[in-house]
Amino acid sequence: MVRFSDGEGSQQDQKFRMNRRKFLKAGAASALTAGMVGAMKALPAEAAEAAANATGVQNGAKSKLHPTADYGGAGVKFVEHNDQWLGTTKIVGNIKNIHEGDTGFSQANRGKYGPDAQKGYYHYHFVMKHPFNGAIASFALSLAPDFMVSGIPSPQKLRIPDPEQMSQHIKDCAYFLRADEVGIGKMPPYAYYSHKAPSQDDLIKDDLSNSVPVTERLPYVIVVMIDQHLETMLASTGYDGISAAQSMRSYHTTGVISVILANYIRNLGYNARAHHFTNYAAVMAPCIMAAGLGELSRTGDCVAHPRLGFRHKVAAVTTDLPLVPDKPIDFGLLDFCRVCGKCADNCPSGAITHDKDMVEYNGYLRWNSNFQKCTEFRVTNKDGSSCGRCMKVCPWDSKEQSWFHTAGTWIGSKGEASSRLLKQIDDMFGYGDEQIEKYKWWLEWPERYGLPTN
Amino acid sequence: MGTILVFLAGILFLAGILFIKPRAKQDLKWKTVVNWVLYVLWYAITGIGISFIYINSSVGHVKATSTAIFLFLGLSLVIAIILARLLGFLGKTRKEINPSIKA
Ligand code: SF4
Numbered sequence: 001m002v003r004f005s006d007g008e009g010s011q012q013d014q015k016f017r018m019n020r021r022k023f024l025k026a027g028a029a030s031a032l033t034a035g036m037v038g039a040m041k042a043l044p045a046e047a048a049e050a051a052a053n054a055t056g057v058q059n060g061a062k063s064k065l066h067p068t069a070d071y072g073g074a075g076v077k078f079v080e081h082n083d084q085w086l087g088t089t090k091i092v093g094n095i096k097n098i099h100e101g102d103t104g105f106s107q108a109n110r111g112k113y114g115p116d117a118q119k120g121y122y123h124y125h126f127v128m129k130h131p132f133n134g135a136i137a138s139f140a141l142s143l144a145p146d147f148m149v150s151g152i153p154s155p156q157k158l159r160i161p162d163p164e165q166m167s168q169h170i171k172d173c174a175y176f177l178r179a180d181e182v183g184i185g186k187m188p189p190y191a192y193y194s195h196k197a198p199s200q201d202d203l204i205k206d207d208l209s210n211s212v213p214v215t216e217r218l219p220y221v222i223v224v225m226i227d228q229h230l231e232t233m234l235a236s237t238g239y240d241g242i243s244a245a246q247s248m249r250s251y252h253t254t255g256v257i258s259v260i261l262a263n264y265i266r267n268l269g270y271n272a273r274a275h276h277f278t279n280y281a282a283v284m285a286p287c288i289m290a291a292g293l294g295e296l297s298r299t300g301d302c303v304a305h306p307r308l309g310f311r312h313k314v315a316a317v318t319t320d321l322p323l324v325p326d327k328p329i330d331f332g333l334l335d336f337c338r339v340c341g342k343c344a345d346n347c348p349s350g351a352i353t354h355d356k357d358m359v360e361y362n363g364y365l366r367w368n369s370n371f372q373k374c375t376e377f378r379v380t381n382k383d384g385s386s387c388g389r390c391m392k393v394c395p396w397d398s399k400e401q402s403w404f405h406t407a408g409t410w411i412g413s414k415g416e417a418s419s420r421l422l423k424q425i426d427d428m429f430g431y432g433d434e435q436i437e438k439y440k441w442w443l444e445w446p447e448r449y450g451l452p453t454n
Numbered sequence: 455m456g457t458i459l460v461f462l463a464g465i466l467f468l469a470g471i472l473f474i475k476p477r478a479k480q481d482l483k484w485k486t487v488v489n490w491v492l493y494v495l496w497y498a499i500t501g502i503g504i505s506f507i508y509i510n511s512s513v514g515h516v517k518a519t520s521t522a523i524f525l526f527l528g529l530s531l532v533i534a535i536i537l538a539r540l541l542g543f544l545g546k547t548r549k550e551i552n553p554s555i556k557a
């Protein structure tokens with residue numbers, strides 16, 4: 001009879017068996033690792049702050065509420081803002097201030113894109129046709145009057161801290177008011193509109209004679225950014241009933257924050273004007289870039305943030321309050337967009353170019369996307385309300401934050417070859433163009449999605 | 455939860471080391487190195503795979519989950535089989551590893 005406790009067999013067997021001492025040693029080692037992780041979380045506040053100071057990335061003045069910038073893992077470089085560059089956007093000529101009446105939606109309202117687009121846009125029908133989207137937009141419109149966005153500063157200038165501390169404080173005010181990201185930039189003078197467009201009723205007659213010149217030139221711009229809601233975007237086609245609500249969610253919240261911030265700054269005795277969805281005096285894209293919150297993407301006018309992609313909307317406050325501006329950022333988006341083109345592949349109106357290279361437009365370089373096609377589609381979309389399909393599919397914002405997406409984002413920010421690899425991985429795993437039904441919480445009213453009859 | 459998982463992962467990693475240690479050492483040094491490299495690789499791929507599959511399935515990324523099951527668990531299985539073969543868990547007779555059976 002063979003007894004396994006005897007002889008060589010027994011020794012071999014014993015070797016393979018983990019004895020209690022070894023097991024405890026292994027446990028102790030793991031516990032040590034786990035304990036260190038736990039201890040790091042339980043560090044005293046000063047030590048934790050010191051650790052955060054030592055490791056975190058920071059742009060401009062440090063906020064107390066968000067002491068380190070969250071770039072979602074992307075490798076970010078801080079770059080210059082001068083006569084030749086606005087961040088990574090090359091300035092090749094004289095950038096003219098544009099008339100608000102020449103922007104896409106105003107052109108639609110003026111009838112330049114045909115009668116359907118005009119009907120679809122008039123009094124924001126393309127948003128208002130969905131009852132929920134209309135409810136948010138109606139609130140946002142209550143922020144539109146000039147007395148909401150601007151006013152005379154208090155005659156008495158209050159004592160304020162130095163510009164660095166003031167910038168920190170302004171960022172904290174915005175975070176306290178629930179901004180997802182805040183940046184402060186040197187206000188590019190060309191970001192201002194040359195003129196505010198006249199009323200919608202004048203625009204529909206294509207009458208720009210009541211346009212109001214924009215004369216304000218303030219040195220700084222504070223930009224607040226709000227996420228358009230990941231789960232909703234994951235469930236949406238990008239151009240169904242909820243699409244406009246995603247924009248409105250971020251427009252109305254950034255609008256509220258900007259109006260309050262501008263009010264506060266005027267109470268301190270300095271000039272400040274809020275710019276938000278229902279009352280802009282400036283184009284937001286250059287403000288976002290100047291404030292270090294993103295780079296201009298293939299779409300031609302959407303600025304992508306390293307963590308939020310372009311799943312966001314912003315509002316801004318221009319001011320002469322003494323501040324320390326942040327620097328524009330470079331996280332490799334231009335290289336990524338050059339090889340990606342996922343937005344162009346998925347755009348239902350074919351508005352986004354597949355070109356490899358950028359073209360000159362009004363004195364700067366950008367991809368040659370067709371805003372007319374995009375505007376036409378958004379205001380006449382019969383499958384829903386507006387569109388944000390390009391945002392939905394973009395690898396920079398099409399998924400939740402997790403350790404591997406953070407690693408992926410880091411890879412994607414390291415040049416064309418790694419961008420190509422990341423785009424292929426993104427496609428292989430089916431991110432972006434999927435629809436995750438379990439998050440579909442809203443109601444659809446397809447009978448309301450057509451154009452108005454009168 | 456995260457801390458418990460780190461603890462468990464650490465325990466399993468060390469338990470695995472203790473489990474294969476007697477078989478990993480070979481007469482040729484490079485063979486020993488191959489065994490350990492394969493073990494670390496197998497552990498990393500399995501760990502990454504489980505985490506990737508768990509997160510993607512809980513968010514609801516269907517294609518990412520199924521692709522990851524195929525990719526990570528497939529790779530994990532292949533490496534596990536190679537490692538088991540090199541360590542003598544597979545394809546060797548009991549006689550070779552336990553001559554006392556003859557007794
Ligand atoms: S919003 Fe829609 S139509 Fe416009 S560019 Fe994006 S995907 Fe195309």
Ligand code: SF4
Binds near residue numbers: 338340343344394396
């Ligand atoms: S989908 Fe691709 S090409 Fe389009 S903006 Fe995003 S990264 Fe750039």
